[in-house]
Amino acid sequence: MDKLIYLDNAATTKTAPEVVEAMLPYFTENYGNPSSVYSFASGNKDVITRQREIIADTLGAAANEIYFTAGGSESDNWALKATAEAYAGKGKHIITTKIEHHAILHTCEYLEKQGYDVTYLDVDENGIVRMDELKAAIRPDTILISIMFANNEIGTIQPIREIGELAHERGILFHTDAVQAFCQVPINVDECHIDMLSASAHKLNGPKGIGFLYIRKGVKIRSFVHGGAQERKRRAGTENVPGIVGFGKAVxxxxxxxxxRTxxxxxxxxxxxxxxxxxIPYCRLNGDRxxxxPNNVNFSFRFVEGESLLIKLDMKGICASSGSACTSGSLDPSHVLLAIGLxxxxxxxxxxxxxxxETTKEELDYVVGSLKEIVENLRNMSPLYEDFIKKQNR
Structure with missing residues (x-):
């Protein structure tokens, strides 16, 4: 097969042609700053409002609960840091999990240095939070639970509704990183008792550099970027109008x-x-079956080095990954896979x-054929595999 086979859509997706088309006029024709008073520019305020409405409708939210950001990582940082600051008088305890995206984990590490206490929950062998352990972790000073909707590496979907119900019963704010789940599974913020939700456009055929944070009305959360009055004075900076339009079209x-599609x-x-x-023998499916x-497949192949596997696949025109794109280049194994007990x-x-x-069955047949060949060749070069086979044949 001569064409490129792209199987790394959790890292980023191709921007859809109709999304690009919708964005183009806001670079070259309707380029005015929405904060300016003259009609040529101020008309873009209405355009931004319409995109908020489109996004809010998919979540069962109100348009004024959607705040645009530069992406999922910023949204995660905002949710945690600003909540910690705003509710510090009530308590300084936060609950999250060991399999969160590093935008959450590294922000929690930062908050620990500021005097906050963070509980990192274990997960089961499929990457699912145990509700009894979550209940046991809650303390009188717990102010926030932040648990991702679906894991970016192994695809496991968490019991979000149950987590949200528990949080609200105990008077605790609930944030979810839904970067991978938004527009991949149905989400209703009221039904799931979600107070804050992070998402990013480039995971759903939208442009890079634009995301949003849903903040439920009444949640006392501080401004994240100080300066102008944009985003109802909570996130200053001239709005990325082309990006916002692209996000709305993608949603x-x-x-x-x-x-x-799903x-x-x-x-x-x-x-x-x-x-x-x-x-392919001696392989393990990671994550809940x-x-x-809908689109996630994660396997571990014994006696094979993931980096070598990716290089060999690349030589055959297949794009995949060994985990989060945000940790590519790291020699350490995935924290998610270690957390599920591997x-x-x-x-x-x-x-x-x-x-x-756009993925086809024909492409996947080619991928499986390539995988079988590559895994076999790599194992044949592995002394560990040779020793294993000898023991099996005794």
Missing amino acids: ERAAASLKE TKEVELRDYLIDRIEKE KKRL PHEIAHGSLRMTLSE
């Missing part, structure tokens, strides 16, 4: 195709999982493949 597009992705996901499990994102040597041999609406 509109993704919401309209959600059921049909049904196809689940079918192809399960087909890929089934073939790998049947045709059913409670996972030993270092197996965690090092992980491969994440994330599909899109």
Whole structure:
């Protein structure tokens, strides 16, 4: 197969042509600053409001509860830091999990240095939070629970509704990093009792550099960027109008195709999982088999180094990853795979493949064929695999 096969959609997605088309006039024609008073520029305020409405509708939220940011990492930072500051008088205890994105984990580490106490919950072998452990972790001074909607590496979807119900019963704010889940699974912030939610456009065929933080009305959260009066004085800076328009178009597009698109992705996901499990020995599916994102496939292959696997796949025109794009270049095994109980040597041999609406069965057949060949060749060069086979044949 001559064409590129892109299976790293959890890292980023291709910007859809209709999204680019919607954005273009706001670079060259309607380029005015929305804060200016003359009509040429101030008309862009109405454009921004319309995008808020589109995004809010997909969440069952109000338009004035959507705050635009530069992306998911900023939204996560804002939710944690500003909440910690605003509610410090009530308490300084935060609960999260060991498998969060580093935008959450590193922010929690920062807050610990500022005198906050953070509990990092363990997860089960599939990456799911145990509700009894979450309940036990809650203290009188707990002010925030931040647990991701779906994991960016292994695709596991958390019991968000139950977590939200528990948080609200105890009078605790609940934030969820929904960067991977937004427009991949249905989300209603009221039904799930979500107080804050982070999302990013480039995970759903929108542009990079634009995200949002949903903040429920009544949540006392401080401004994150000080300066002008943009984003209702909570996040200063001239609005990224082309990016916001692109985000709105991407959400509109993704919401309209959600059921049909994800049904196809689940079918192809399960087909890929089934073939790998049947045709490649000594492999392990990471994450829950059913409670996972429609497009996520994550395997660990014993006696194989993940980096070598990625290089060999790249030579065959296949783009995949061994985990989060934000940690590429790190020699350490995935913190997510270690948290679900994998030993270092197996965690090092992980491969994440994330599909899109354009992925075909023919492409996946080529991927499986390539994987079988590459894994076999790499294992044949492994002394550990040679010793294992000798022991098996005794």
